[in-house]
Amino acid sequence: MADVARLAGVSSMTVSRVLSGYPGVRQETRARVEEAIGALGYRVHTAARTLAGGSSGTIGVISVGASHYGPSSTVFSIAAAAREFDRSTTVVILAKIGEGSIRQAIEHLQSTHVEGIIVNAFVQTAVDALSRIDTDLPLVVLCGDQAPGHPSVAVDQRAGARLATRHLLELGHATVHHVRGPSGWIDAAGRAAGWREELGSWGRRPPRAHTGDWSAQSGYAAGQRIAADPSITAVFVANDHMALGVLRALHEAGRRVGDDVSIVGFDDIAESAFSIPPLTTVRQDFDTVGREGLSLLLRAIDGRAGDTHITVEPRLIVRNSTDAATSARRRAPTG
């Protein structure tokens, strides 16, 4: 930096001002400095800037492991969006989620002086922990519900589940069964609640839900139980991976999906359009969630986020795994 200053014939302070976009620098001086920067291939030393009280230009992201589709795509969206806003992204992957590990992750990020943190909080434990953590660092929560105490971005899980359930009911199914995600996960609870609500608003009593762990394996197991009950004609499965497992179990049991039984998933993963049959599902736009999360965090860093809660609406994608319940209506108890 001293070299740049010398070459441009100014003090290092002026160079600093040019770099941080301070307006009160003469056009001509600015040009000279920028030329010197270019000529010397100079780049700021982030650590020095951070130490001297400037901003680190880095935001922290805390998330659970890679195995889940939603969380990981969100992290990538955040990283990509951050880059567009000239921010670095430091990612902390939590092996297991607990108040301790989250607190530790936040402290870790704090010691690296990130400007703010986005937490991918997909389990209730995480949200609870966050509501108890009071850091002065700007913090945005991404989750399936409004997070108390911090600005948040969420896909409306309940609305999505209602969309799915309503679609099945409108096709004429007497009732809709549900394979839910594991307890403790916010999205699992939200989707189950939406399913229950929609059934309720149609005056149907929700049957007992099956529970999976998001994996295709667990969906397969649930699917086997579902196949064994011929009265079931419509199933809303809490995510696409499990839905694919259900599809296969039904297929093996000789029940034709989209004909004997209708299935709706959730997420719209890339494979769902090409499953056999193509899966009707609820699309969540994780990219939007990530980007909105980042822009909310940047607002929070500027102190003007307040207590904003952004809701992203999911969308029903109708494919061939659902169809009018002609045969179903004949067989099922009238609803």
Add this chain to the structure above:
Amino acid sequence: MADVARLAGVSSMTVSRVLSGYPGVRQETRARVEEAIGALGYRVHTAARTLAGGSSGTIGVISVGASHYGPSSTVFSIAAAAREFDRSTTVVILAKIGEGSIRQAIEHLQSTHVEGIIVNAFVQTAVDALSRIDTDLPLVVLCGDQAPGHPSVAVDQRAGARLATRHLLELGHATVHHVRGPSGWIDAAGRAAGWREELGSWGRRPPRAHTGDWSAQSGYAAGQRIAADPSITAVFVANDHMALGVLRALHEAGRRVGDDVSIVGFDDIAESAFSIPPLTTVRQDFDTVGREGLSLLLRAIDGRAGDTHITVEPRLIVRNSTDAATSARRRAPTG
């Protein structure tokens, strides 16, 4: 830090020594310092440490977008492994891959003073660019082949492809067709080469390969062309997403996979075990790749990586999409 020193009755230098694990500190002194650290809830200021010449404790990861299964799971493995080694991870997601963008990403990471960089280089362009980039920063390349000029970790794509092809030939198929990945991708080239080699070693002339873009959509399109040719009894598809598309196209055309036609995929994504029928595939252990990549980088940082190239062997997972080619042998031209 000065407070800690005061409370422990030592100089700040001793605190620094305790923090960085310098051995020449008396046990008793060390204990006193650690106690003070705990009492004051002190944490190092990473930027200050970096500035003063210590290590930043951060490693950089450069990767392509989120849409591809392999790259993204690898990034997560790296981040998780890094955390176990008390390193932060700064992730740069490249919107588009070119020499310019990679160089820019490296420079960006350099200005944040990462200790080293892991590049997820899945396209040839990236590897070429890297071989031309000569940075003094330790740099490890993850890719489908040995990267010249830098230590690297790779899954042996050729071996995986040969495994898949051999499996099909051993089942009695006269020849094996191939749906390859997009040109420019190292893995696509490696798998195609392995397929060609294995066919060659059985004295079969490789048929013309179909080309997809890794997506299920493109696999579906290829599948339709394959279904139209009744002489095809065995297909090796370059990744599972495309294979699922092929599966569906064949299904729609009324060709029974695992009976009329055998399909082998590559990757072993979570859904493959539950496709209809379950997909025989080649498993790549991305977690191992990520971890080996990190440990190689840590060795490189210590200056003892040399020109190591680690190869991770893939594994054939046999499921129901492949079966003895009884009907095929009758129909196909003798090979």
Add this chain to the structure above:
DNA sequence: ACTGTAGCTGATACCGCTAACATCAATCGG
């Protein structure tokens, strides 16, 4: 001509830590 003000730039003092060397006591070989 003099003061006031605005606009631009410079000098200086840190930010919190570590490298390098200095210091001091204890131990050791001859």
Add this chain to the structure above:
DNA sequence: CCGATTGATGTTAGCGGTATCAGCTACAGT
């Protein structure tokens, strides 16, 4: 018993920026 060595700790001087305030010029108002 003395100089040399070793081990534990302290002192000093930055690392490369930015905050703060001071200084200088040009111009307007009186």
